[in-house]
Amino acid sequence: MTYCVALRLDRGLVFMSDTRTNAGVDNVASCRKMFSWSDGDCAVTLLTAGNLATTQAVVSLIEERLKSPGERSPSILGQPSMFAVARMVGDLLKQEIARAGSGQMSADAGTFAATLILGGQVRGSAPRLFLIYPEGNFIEAGDDMPWFQSGETKYGRPILVRAFDPAMSFEAAAKLLMVSYDSTIKANLSVGPPMDLQVYETDSLQTGKTLRIEANDPQYLAISEGWSDALRSAFDALPDVTL
Secondary structure, three states, X not given: OOEXXXXXXXXXXXXXXXXXXXXXXXXXXXXXXXXXXXXOOEEEEEEEXXXXXXXXXXXXXXXHHHHOOOOOOOOOOOOOOHHHHHHHHHHHHHHHHHHHHOOOOOOOOOOOOEEEEEEEEEOOOOOEEEEEOOOOOEEEOOOOOOEEEEEOOOOOHXXXXXXXXXXXXXXXXXXXXXXXXXXXXXXXXXXXXXXXXXXXXXXXXXXXXXXXXXXXOHHHHHHHHHHHHHXXXXXXXXXXXXX
């Protein structure tokens, strides 16, 4: 399992993903799940969750098309809109799941499933954010739903619901996501550091600044410890219940 989050802010997009993969408690490893591409006219970031073989195959297909685009294998860069990019990536995901499952007739339908979060901007339009399902269809973030999660979402969701503000700074958004990840990591062994964090500023049309956050990162530790202290203080300040 994994945990991926993307936020749509007034000033741009923020992405974060962990790197833990596991096939049982004795087979744990790290693998990058954030991928970015840009050419000066388009910038795209992809977060992957689900079957690792499926997601790696989709990323490889995207990169192969970037190297040798053709009429039947167009590149995600150079598309007229982020909607077109999302449709292309969704088709690749659906096709790869179908291909992987074609020789596994007895396998569970979800064996090769994966979910993707896709965000970015094409010159002349606003940044857009999509959640792509295993079936290849997708939904887009909007004012009523300005962020997406995938993977192990439940532990890190409450802080997003309570504290997210589209007008917040990139720095505040990074802090919010660190709290969301800290809550998830403390509750679920299938999510773990290092984490990748990226910010994309509207109209930059370049891959945004990316940070690798290790378990011993001083900023992450300060936020983790500060959040624990703040929660204990808030709990102690609540009125006692009369029994």
